[in-house]
Amino acid sequence: MQEIVLYTYDWVPEPPRGFVRDLRLRWALEEAGLPYRVASVSFKERGPDHIAHQPFGQIPWLTDGELSIFESGAMLLHVAEKSEALMPGDTRGRSEVREWLFAALASVEAATQPWSIMKFSGFDGDNPAWPFFDNFVDLRLKRMEAVLSEHEWLVATRFTVADILMADVLRLMDRFGKLAEYPACKAYVTRATARPAFIKAHADQLAHFAAAD
Amino acid sequence: MQEIVLYTYDWVPEPPRGFVRDLRLRWALEEAGLPYRVASVSFKERGPDHIAHQPFGQIPWLTDGELSIFESGAMLLHVAEKSEALMPGDTRGRSEVREWLFAALASVEAATQPWSIMKFSGFDGDNPAWPFFDNFVDLRLKRMEAVLSEHEWLVATRFTVADILMADVLRLMDRFGKLAEYPACKAYVTRATARPAFIKAHADQLAHFAAAD
Incomplete structure (x- = not known):
């Protein structure tokens, strides 16, 4: 190879x-x-x-x-x-892996990235745009919390490449303490990052x- | 079918x-x-x-x-x-379509979406975070301008599904006048949106x- x-x-x-x-x-x-x-x-x-x-x-x-x-x-x-x-062989499993790869980037990281930028740059706190971006992240994390409360991994009851991307996106939120109110998200990050x-x-x-x- | x-x-x-x-x-x-x-x-x-x-x-x-x-x-x-x-049949063409689909979302829209949010919400102007997000969009548009100055379409000298996504992302920037300094990006949006x-x-x-x- x-x-x-x-x-x-x-x-x-x-x-x-x-x-x-x-x-x-x-x-x-x-x-x-x-x-x-x-x-x-x-x-x-x-x-x-x-x-x-x-x-x-x-x-x-x-x-x-x-x-x-x-x-x-x-x-x-x-x-x-x-x-x-990294990915199941069946059509449905492969399709779900693809949608969650896109979701990790275009739905979740799309919200966490501006949040992180604001945080890194010190535009959190009393910047009038901060509540919007903070709420945007909460909106996505609430939905991920619902998903991860019911599923150990995103697709087909097994670890896939979609978990690598999603866990890495959520891991940065965890670094800033943003997962404190999202125990299923936090447990998911812990589970994923414990892998050898x-x-x-x-x-x-x-x-x-x-x-x- | x-x-x-x-x-x-x-x-x-x-x-x-x-x-x-x-x-x-x-x-x-x-x-x-x-x-x-x-x-x-x-x-x-x-x-x-x-x-x-x-x-x-x-x-x-x-x-x-x-x-x-x-x-x-x-x-x-x-x-x-x-x-x-929507997509060429060869391995390289298909790979390039996929990377540009992700790029339209994770590299370009990742910058244009917070910009649009700031603009819609009236956080442009003198908000201290605005120059950062405005520069972020310019950073991406400068690179897209270089790409689109040399290519009519993103992949393999032909229209593909990647152009649908990229043109739609750039179209929103055009709506706000943000492509005025990026003539190749603007011409690309015009070309794409002229399609029946x-x-x-x-x-x-x-x-x-x-x-x-």
């Missing part, structure tokens, strides 16, 4: 370490037991070769033979199609960036 | 009409020439049956035989796999909501 190459920055500042998005792919590749290596690109200089692979100048992207793929969701779907460890593949992926990311200090 | 059923609200207030997300699916189904019908669900009362199909209490969702699918991206991918009118399938989908959505007034 040809080797997948996962591209991430050579270095990032301290605060995002452990949350940089290559983690989602490391985690999936570890769960699937697929051979891969991690390659570094410059954090400080994002030249034409970077842009040719990732048009927004971000990371991660991956190559798999002649394919070069960007966007976490698309990469996760690609990797999942290589391994039943997450623990290895997380440690590997920290070691990768620490090596560049 | 079994009929696809697209679910949307029975009614919405005036401002979002022409921009409600069922339009993305109407457009794709028209491009593909697939048989479908539109069914209404209550805008005001979103009960357990609604939540069972769309866990966030939103629209659209669709059914295709025994499958029920939510999330625009997942639905568009499902429809695209039924028609070469968009024109019919747009008119059908307006008629659907007007019928409920």
Whole structure:
């Protein structure tokens, strides 16, 4: 089997370490037991070769033979199609994995990302826009709480790649204490991040960036 | 071929009409020439049956035989796999369509949605968070401008389902005059929305909501 190459920055500042998005792919590749290596690109200089692979100048992207793929969701779907460890084989299960991959990004992270930006930038508190963005996150978390109160994992009573993405999105909310009122969401994050593949992926990311200090 | 059923609200207030997300699916189904019908669900009362199909209490969702699918991206991918009118048949082309579907949502709409929320709610102007969100959109539009200056369509020199999603995301920016400094993005929106399938989908959505007034 040809080797997948996962591209991430050579270095990032301290605060995002452990949350940089290559983690989602490391985690999936570890769960699937697929051979891969991690390659570094410059954090400080994002030249034409970077842009040719990732048009927004971000990371991660991956190559798999002649394919070069960007966007976490698309990469996760690609990797999942290589391994039943990440996605069931039946039509309904595969369809549900896809909808939850999109939901993690377009419904949940769409709300948590502006919230995180406001929080990081100190625009929480008395900024008049804060209650709107805070309520937007609560709206989504209430619905996820209902889903996760009834399901151990999102799809087909088993762990799938959709859980990698959703748990990683919710994990950032947990970091800021936002899951305190959402015990099923919090338990889900705890359950997902207790998996050996997450623990290895997380440690590997920290070691990768620490090596560049 | 079994009929696809697209679910949307029975009614919405005036401002979002022409921009409600069922339009993305109407457009794709028209491009593909697939048989479908539109069914209404209550805008005001979103009960357990609604939540069972769309866990966030939103629209659209669709059914295709025994499958029920939510999330625009997942639905568009499902429809695209039924028609070469929406997606090329080769591995690279299909992979690129998928990455651009995710990019339209997770990279571009992730920036334009908080911008639109701030704008709609009157938090633009002197809100201290506004420059951040405005710059976030510019960061993405600059990169899309570079891409669309070199490509008529996103993938494989032909129109695909990824253009439906990206053009619809950019169309909302155009509505607010935000594409004035991005002529390639503006021309792309003009080109996409001149397609007969968009024109019919747009008119059908307006008629659907007007019928409920």
